[in-house]
Amino acid sequence: MAREIPYIAAVQEAIRVEMERDPSVVFYGQDVAPSDEDPLVQAFGRERVRVSPISETAEIGMAVGLALAGYRPVVELLMAEFMLVAMNQVVNEAPRLRYMSGGQVKVPAVFKAGYGFTAGWAGQHTGSIYGMFMGFPGLKIALPSTPADAKGLMATAIRDDNPVCYLINYLLVLEHGDVPEGEYTVPFGEAAVRRSGSDVTIVATGWTVGRALAAAETLAGEGIEAEVIDPRTLNPLDTATILSSVEKTGHLVLVDQGTRHGGASAVIAAEVAEHGFTSLKAPIAQVTALDVTVPYSEPMEAFVLPNEEKIAGKVRQVLGEAPVAA
Amino acid sequence: MDADVAIGLLRTMWRIRCFEERVVQLKRSLQVHGLIHLSIGGEGVAAAVCGRLRDDDAVYSGHRAHGHAIAKGAPIDRLMAELMGRSDGVCRGLGGSMHLVDAEHGFMGATGVVGGNLPLALGTALTHHLQEADRVTVVFFGDGAVQAGHFNESINLAALWRLPVIFVCENNGFAEFTSREEHSTIERVSDVVAPYGFERTTVKGSDVPAVWEAFGGFLDAARGGEGPFLLECLTYRRRGHYEGDQQKYRDAAAEQEWAERDPVAQLTRRALDEGWIDDEAAAAIEAEAGEAIEEAVRFARESPFPEPAITAELVYAR
Amino acid sequence: MQELDNDRLVWMFTQMLRIREFEERVKRTFEDHPGVIRGHTHLADGAEASIVGSLATMAPGDQLMATYRCHGYPIALGTDTKSIMAEIYGRKSGLCGGYGGSMHLVDPSRGFLGTSGIVGQGIPQATGAAWGAQLRGQGQVVLGFFGDGASKQGAFHESLNLASLWKLPIVYVMENNNYNVSTRSEQEDANAANGEPLSVKAAAYSMPGVTVDGGDPIAVYETVGAAADRARKGEGPTLVESKVYRLSAHGNIIAPPGVPLHYPEHEAITTFGNREEYEAALRGDPVPRFRARLVEQGALAPERADEIAQEVHEEMDAAVKFALDDPYPEPEAAARADFVYA
Ligand SMILES: Cc1ncc(C[n+]2csc(CCOP(=O)(O)OP(=O)(O)O)c2C)c(N)n1
Ligand SMILES: Cc1ncc(C[n+]2csc(CCOP(=O)(O)OP(=O)(O)O)c2C)c(N)n1
Ligand SMILES: [Mg+2]
Numbered sequence: 014m015a016r017e018i019p020y021i022a023a024v025q026e027a028i029r030v031e032m033e034r035d036p037s038v039v040f041y042g043q044d045v046a047p048s049d050e051d052p053l054v055q056a057f058g059r060e061r062v063r064v065s066p067i068s069e070t071a072e073i074g075m076a077v078g079l080a081l082a083g084y085r086p087v088v089e090l091l092m093a094e095f096m097l098v099a100m101n102q103v104v105n106e107a108p109r110l111r112y113m114s115g116g117q118v119k120v121p122a123v124f125k126a127g128y129g130f131t132a133g134w135a136g137q138h139t140g141s142i143y144g145m146f147m148g149f150p151g152l153k154i155a156l157p158s159t160p161a162d163a164k165g166l167m168a169t170a171i172r173d174d175n176p177v178c179y180l181i182n183y184l185l186v187l188e189h190g191d192v193p194e195g196e197y198t199v200p201f202g203e204a205a206v207r208r209s210g211s212d213v214t215i216v217a218t219g220w221t222v223g224r225a226l227a228a229a230e231t232l233a234g235e236g237i238e239a240e241v242i243d244p245r246t247l248n249p250l251d252t253a254t255i256l257s258s259v260e261k262t263g264h265l266v267l268v269d270q271g272t273r274h275g276g277a278s279a280v281i282a283a284e285v286a287e288h289g290f291t292s293l294k295a296p297i298a299q300v301t302a303l304d305v306t307v308p309y310s311e312p313m314e315a316f317v318l319p320n321e322e323k324i325a326g327k328v329r330q331v332l333g334e335a336p337v338a339a
Numbered sequence: 340m341d342a343d344v345a346i347g348l349l350r351t352m353w354r355i356r357c358f359e360e361r362v363v364q365l366k367r368s369l370q371v372h373g374l375i376h377l378s379i380g381g382e383g384v385a386a387a388v389c390g391r392l393r394d395d396d397a398v399y400s401g402h403r404a405h406g407h408a409i410a411k412g413a414p415i416d417r418l419m420a421e422l423m424g425r426s427d428g429v430c431r432g433l434g435g436s437m438h439l440v441d442a443e444h445g446f447m448g449a450t451g452v453v454g455g456n457l458p459l460a461l462g463t464a465l466t467h468h469l470q471e472a473d474r475v476t477v478v479f480f481g482d483g484a485v486q487a488g489h490f491n492e493s494i495n496l497a498a499l500w501r502l503p504v505i506f507v508c509e510n511n512g513f514a515e516f517t518s519r520e521e522h523s524t525i526e527r528v529s530d531v532v533a534p535y536g537f538e539r540t541t542v543k544g545s546d547v548p549a550v551w552e553a554f555g556g557f558l559d560a561a562r563g564g565e566g567p568f569l570l571e572c573l574t575y576r577r578r579g580h581y582e583g584d585q586q587k588y589r590d591a592a593a594e595q596e597w598a599e600r601d602p603v604a605q606l607t608r609r610a611l612d613e614g615w616i617d618d619e620a621a622a623a624i625e626a627e628a629g630e631a632i633e634e635a636v637r638f639a640r641e642s643p644f645p646e647p648a649i650t651a652e653l654v655y656a657r
Numbered sequence: 658m659q660e661l662d663n664d665r666l667v668w669m670f671t672q673m674l675r676i677r678e679f680e681e682r683v684k685r686t687f688e689d690h691p692g693v694i695r696g697h698t699h700l701a702d703g704a705e706a707s708i709v710g711s712l713a714t715m716a717p718g719d720q721l722m723a724t725y726r727c728h729g730y731p732i733a734l735g736t737d738t739k740s741i742m743a744e745i746y747g748r749k750s751g752l753c754g755g756y757g758g759s760m761h762l763v764d765p766s767r768g769f770l771g772t773s774g775i776v777g778q779g780i781p782q783a784t785g786a787a788w789g790a791q792l793r794g795q796g797q798v799v800l801g802f803f804g805d806g807a808s809k810q811g812a813f814h815e816s817l818n819l820a821s822l823w824k825l826p827i828v829y830v831m832e833n834n835n836y837n838v839s840t841r842s843e844q845e846d847a848n849a850a851n852g853e854p855l856s857v858k859a860a861a862y863s864m865p866g867v868t869v870d871g872g873d874p875i876a877v878y879e880t881v882g883a884a885a886d887r888a889r890k891g892e893g894p895t896l897v898e899s900k901v902y903r904l905s906a907h908g909n910i911i912a913p914p915g916v917p918l919h920y921p922e923h924e925a926i927t928t929f930g931n932r933e934e935y936e937a938a939l940r941g942d943p944v945p946r947f948r949a950r951l952v953e954q955g956a957l958a959p960e961r962a963d964e965i966a967q968e969v970h971e972e973m974d975a976a977v978k979f980a981l982d983d984p985y986p987e988p989e990a991a992a993r994a995d996f997v998y999a
């Protein structure tokens with residue numbers, strides 16, 4: 014049975030359900046349940062639900078150690094940027110230990126954080142920095158864009174035997190949607206086709222999925238049918254679904270809340286350019302955040318971000334362009 | 340310390356010593372490649388600490404890990420194969436000298452990033468605490484790791500949550516080519532953790548019985564769920580920071596000085612004095628170790644290099 | 658260290674009042690002008706005595722760095738409150754042109770080198786500034802401000818070790834308000850859990866560590882001043898733990914765009930149900946406490962105190978009005994390449 018709950022509640026629900034299901038799941042982080050009255054503490058006790066100091070390196074490294082010893086930690090990191098002070102543990106320990114040990118060990122840990130809080134939080138708390146994690150084989154990246162996915166991807170992240178950066182988009186936390194009750198998982202590496210269309214493929218993640226769908230509605234009024242694909246996980250990345258869509262539409266617009274250079278959309282563009290070139294009738298186009306630090310003031314912040322108009326405009330441009338020379 | 344213990348420790352120390360001396364040659368002849376850090380001069384700490392542990396106790400180490408792995412029970416033939424990049428290596432040739440892992444014997448891993456192992460050890464200690472097991476986690480690190488932020492983060496958390504972890508610092512007075520007084524105003528690592536109010540002590544790493552005793556006391560308490568503890572062992576790094584280091588930054592120790600700091604020589608002398616062994620037995624221990632290492636080298640040479648294709652399946656656990 | 662004559666004491670009181678009044682205006686903006694302040698603001702109410710006592714020790718050329726809880730410092734340094742308020746309102750004439758907002762105030766012309774929104778990360782930066790001061794060799798010092806929670810960040814340890822080793826001219830001022838957001842210190846700090854002051858951490862760096870009542874500006878002045886004198890003489894850094902009570906919640910509520918923001922009650926109440934703790938802190942409020950003390954010792958006539966309050970009130974009225982009237986920056990200014998790269 015599904016019922017409508019907010020995205021943020023879906024995440025919490027997944028953690029609770031998985032903790033009930035598997036006693037090896039532990040959950041900790043800064044400000045996680047400082048009060049003993051907290052429902053998670055009430056349900057699972059202080060041993061499995063802990064509040065930890067502002068020591069990201071130790072918090073994340075400890076998760077790696079818990080995982081090596083058979084537990085499934087979920088570390089609450091609040092904002093993706095806070096992982097940056099512990100970059101060694103996130104990218105240089107967690108994803109590499111299995112490989113370097115010749116497969117002897119595994120690191121089933123979830124690094125849970127929010128990103129993209131372009132709501133006036135200025136330069137250090139608004140980044141959409143998931144793209145940088147794509148360069149670390151061994152590290153998975155989940156970016157839920159709906160409440161149901163928020164739950165299902167968290168459950169999968171917890172059950173996955175590898176380190177996962179599970180990144181919620183802070184702009185979506187209060188979005189409501191149908192979420193199945195009880196145990197519910199969404200597989201990694203399977204993109205969701207949020208809208209089908211035959212004229213152009215739009216790939217978007219997180220908050221930009223909604224912007225892309227809104228743009229698609231506008232375009233539908235003009236007789237342009239856009240297919241909107243949400244990869245849901247960037248690693249593993251479902252390139253097959255994207256490529257087959259591009260085969261059908263011949264046009265690709267990539268939307269990314271992150272910056273343009275070195276980002277997720279650039280990686281997807283490269284995959285399609287290499288493996289889908291003959292399908293393309295026009296150059297691939299990207300609608301990304303500008304290559305600047307996100308400014309505080311509202312009009313400037315809006316200027317930097319992708320939005321419906323920019324996406325629709327880019328689609329029109331791509332469809333109007335000359336075919337790619339074969 | 341009795342005859343059995345001393346003989347056991349001497350065996351382990353000689354195995355480490357012979358292993359590493361052999362690695363020196365293999366490195367020179369390019370049969371071992373990559374960056375190699377040796378622990379010659381510090382074998383006593385590895386032997387006395389790991390010699391007291393069980394397979395289900397966890398040990399973490401760093402870049403200078405051969406001795407810890409050997410003492411924790413990792414098979415020397417597979418360790419040698421790992422250093423030579425072979426498919427029968429403990430890590431199938433994917434890790435090498437700085438990333439030895441032998442989960443079966445509780446050698447949970449070595450990391451090449453200084454101090455990167457400290458928080459990992461806390462996590463494992465937390466699992467032992469959660470399971471109310473009498474298992475203990477030991478983490479080895481150098482004096483250089485103490486100035487890194489994650490050291491302090493780990494110390495605070497270990498103290499706050501009273502984790503059953505024993506921090507073992509091998510203070511050799513050097514981090515790479517820089518001596519400790521250029522890295523910190525605090526000479527003794529055990530003084531750095533003073534504000535955190537847990538049990539700590541400093542011993543000479545060349546005094547193997549002292550390491551054995553001091554660690555034993557901490558271990559008993561940690562088995563009972565207490566912790567954390569810090570054992571600082573003052574050691575002497577006989578060789579350079581890495582194999583190939585010209586060591587222009589320090590004066591070579593006189594042979595006399597080395598003999599005083601050599602844990603193997605010291606324990607041998609003690610064992611002879613106590614009558615636990617005679618000269619013949621002492622020589623036999625050394626010879627046995629040498630033979631075992633030759634056997635390990637043969638094993639490693641016969642082991643094929645890994646198939647390039649094995650790598651993809653190891654990136655993600657399924 | 659300079660003697661605190663009556664003029665200086667009154668100056669200190671005035672700065673405390675200005676900070677308090679400014680922070681109250683920021684807080685009130687959420688009700689009076691919903692939507693004008695976005696993102697996250699952190700107020701310094703309760704820490705005025707600590708800030709002013711510390712900054713009163715500064716000599717020309719001294720510098721400081723701080724955290725996201727940063728409104729108080731530039732106010733005491735003399736930065737125009739209009740431009741600070743305009744920054745918090747995201748306006749064009751803001752101190753940082755609307756690029757930085759509440760958490761990222763900076764005024765290098767007055768020695769305020771900036772802040773980090775990331776806990777603990779300003780500590781090494783302040784340490785680097787102190788190295789600069791040492792290189793200049795003019796007896797200048799740097800004040801590095803951070804919270805109690807930040808002392809569990811690795812950067813704290815790395816920085817204090819280096820500063821001690823190199824005898825850098827810096828005073829580390831830890832504003833200990835006993836909370837990291839809603840976590841109490843004894844839940845996350847081994848020393849606090851042991852009932853010890855956090856200044857004991859200094860021993861790990863062979864550095865003096867002192868704890869001072871951060872609600873008493875004179876005590877703070879004397880403690881930080883002694884540490885600064887020591888630093889000026891080349892004797893190295895000091896860790897000062899200044900105990901304060903933050904009188905507001907950690908920050909305004911966190912919510913996506915469209916949800917009206919406001920300040921909730923203090924976490925003592927919302928998380929721990931301990932209203933008494935909070936009310937006790939209010940009874941010890943450093944601002945009225947200092948006023949009463951100055952009046953009692955005859956340094957400040959009550960009428961003059963009222964006048965000052967009135968002037969401060971008018972100043973802040975003007976700051977709010979200015980900031981409200983000030984235009985937003987041009988959206989395209991976001992793309993200024995000369996701000997991305999110098
Ligand atoms: C974070 C990090 N910084 C620098 C290095 C380079 N490095 C490798 S070993 C070493 C010295 C470590 O000294 P210490 O911890 O005392 O161990 P020792 O080599 O003396 O056994 C350094 C600086 C590294 N591996 N990781
Ligand atoms: C590295 C990092 N982790 C977490 C946060 C989120 N955060 C912001 S303020 C804060 C509490 C800091 O407490 P403290 O250092 O005591 O300063 P206070 O806010 O009490 O002045 C936290 C956890 C952050 N900004 N940076
Ligand atoms: Mg060393």
Ligand SMILES: [Mg+2]
Nearest residue numbers: 804805834836
């Ligand atoms: Mg605080």
